[in-house]
Amino acid sequence: MSLYPGLDAPRSKNYKQFWAAVFCLSIIGIIATTFFATKSIDYVWRWNTVVKYFAYQDNMETVAEIEGIVASITPNGLTSNVHVQGVGEAEDYQVPTKGLVVGVNDYVYMEDVLGSEKKWKVGLMVLGLILTLKVSAISVVLALIIGILTGLARISDNPALRWTAITYIELVRGSPLLVQLMLWYFVIGTLFNNLLAAWGLSSIPTIWYGVVSLALFTGAYTAEIVRAGIQSVHTGQMEAARSLGMSYSEAMGKVIMPQAISRILPALAGQFISLIKDSSLLGVISIRELTKITREVVTASLQPFEMWIVCALLYLILTFGLSLIVQKLERSAI
Amino acid sequence: MIVATNVNKYFYVPEELHALKDASLTVASGEVVVIIGPSGSGKSTFLRCLNRLEYAEKGEITIDGMSVLDPKADINKIRAETGMVFQSFNLFPHKTVLENITMAQISVRKRSKKEAVDKAMMLLEKVGIAEKHHVSPSKLSGGQQQRVAIARSLAMDPKVLLFDEPTSALDPEMVGEVLDVMKNLAKEGMTMVVVTHEMGFAREVADRVIFMDDGAIIEEGTPEHFFTNPENERTQTFLNQIL
Secondary structure: OOOOOOOOOOOOOOHHHHHHHHHHHHHHHHHHHHHHHHHHOOOOOOOHHHHOOOEEEEEEEEEOOOOEEEEEEEEEOOEEEEEEEOOOOEEEEEEEHHHEOOOOOOEEOOOOEEEEEEEEEEOHHHHHHHHHHHHHHHHHHHHHHHHHHHHHHHOOOOHHHHHHHHHHHHHHHHOOHHHHHHHHHHHHHHHHHHHHHHOOOOOOOHHHHHHHHHHHHHHHHHHHHHHHHHHHOOHHHHHHHHHOOOOHHHHHHHHHHHHHHHHHHHHHHHHHHHHHHHHHHHHHHOOOOHHHHHHHHHHHHOOHHHHHHHHHHHHHHHHHHHHHHHHHHHHHHO | OEEEEEEEEEEOOOOOEEEEEEEEEEEOOOOEEEEEOOOOOOHHHHHHHHOOOOOOOEEEEEEOOEEOOOOOOOHHHHHHOEEEEOOOOOOOOOOOHHHHHHHHHHHOOOOOHHHHHHHHHHHHHHHOOHHHOOOOHHHOOHHHHHHHHHHHHHOOOOOEEEEEOOOOOOOHHHHHHHHHHHHHHHHOOOEEEEEOOOHHHHHHHOOEEEEEEOOEEEEEEOHHHHHHOOOOHHHHHHHHHHO
16 A cells, blocks of 8 residues: 555554544534534525526527417427418417417417427536636647647757747746736737738637637646656666667657656646636636636626535536546556 | 777766777677776777767767768668667666567668567567567566567667677676577677676677776787786786686
8 A cells, every 4th residue: 555565564453444534533524614614604505596507497488579360370299380360461480389378369469478488508607617628628738739849849959949948938937827818818819810800810719819828828837847757767768769770759759758748647637737727817808717607607696605616616526537537547657 | 890990088077087098999790899897997988989879079980881970970870770788778668578679660660560570579589588578678577678678679680789788787697598698699690799797708709808998998809818818917907806
């Protein structure tokens, strides 16, 4: 079990059970404290309001657009064809058979409801979650590519490449993501979109500015992790590969990189978990990801604590999922 | 096959060191040359200069007529013709034994997968570990790993094989199995340059023995001459110390 078995005397018989019990008790303690804390504040908890931001039933009504008499109703599968005969005009409406509220020979006025249907719709929180997932997934892939390329440039002989990598890493890693986001969107984005407009092209959707700035931000950290990983592989590996006649890039790609990547997986997982949480800043450039949506939902529902806790849980699902994937990769890499 | 003339090598880190002083060596095709000498004498550096793992600042080295030190030389081609076996094996730990041997065949020699596998299996048979072809190198003993490393070099059909203290990292009982493989190669007429401390091997297999000390080649001769009546005083001292 232990990483260094045998260096210390064997544990006593009940060692495991005792500390497992300690763990369980502390967890129960934390939960109980949290529970009493929620009771003691002056706040009415309404957890059921959360549900409608995940899925809700929308009432879809079909209304008459003319005044007249319902001349005929012809069932046609799940919907029925309602023929309304007015003075000098007639209309046909497709109304769900189950939700019909008019009968033949009923007289209807304009805006009268002919029938209604309840339909399940995806709630705002889910939409936010999907957008966060999408932005994060694309950014993770881009960040990994940027990180590997910059990491390679960082150890290159070529001063232009190396200094560019260092400048990029220090600049991006050392400044707040919020500032970078605003610069990307409001300064570079405006310039880009103006140029595109001048050439008669449509502007780039906001989400891509978010993705690029997130990927560049995380890429700077990833580059240093990648560099450390490459440097941790013994130089003998490169010498062996080169002495077989492989080129530098071949040896790097087939011999050094696979070993480096499998060593840095835990660090990469941490970085990409950070990326998922950093995506919560994209709201400032009006990308409606999970945090931005939560803000909106809080305003609408007036139940801030429930919404923010749910928001945190959703992030936890994403980050824990990523963590599981990386753990699986780690096991298969050994 | 190998012609090295007045090779000079300097190291500047941590301080300036004249590691090779006008070392010259000619190895004919099919010849086995053993380089011996005390540690720090420059023998490994000299060997590593031969396929440019270290760049010699001054001098001239050609392998099979190709200039090694020419900046425009296709070094990858020269290295493919010059197998190298390391003290620490340097097998690729993320690949199986078989993949270790097929990898460069496929990417450098442009062989088909099947050709490469056939060749690898033939060589593993030759070094006596064909049954281990699917395992990871870390599962093998040191002697087995070194034999895989030799097979990996041989798979490129090199014209020369360089051995950099191939048995120094091995447990004593495993030295024999690696030396046996090397003896067989010598018998088959492979051109070999071997840096080693195995005097038995030098005496038995070498066509020529070279003694290096302090970055220079001090004495050169047949094993017989070398081990019975060395001329140079430093050679005598060295041999007295280890024999």
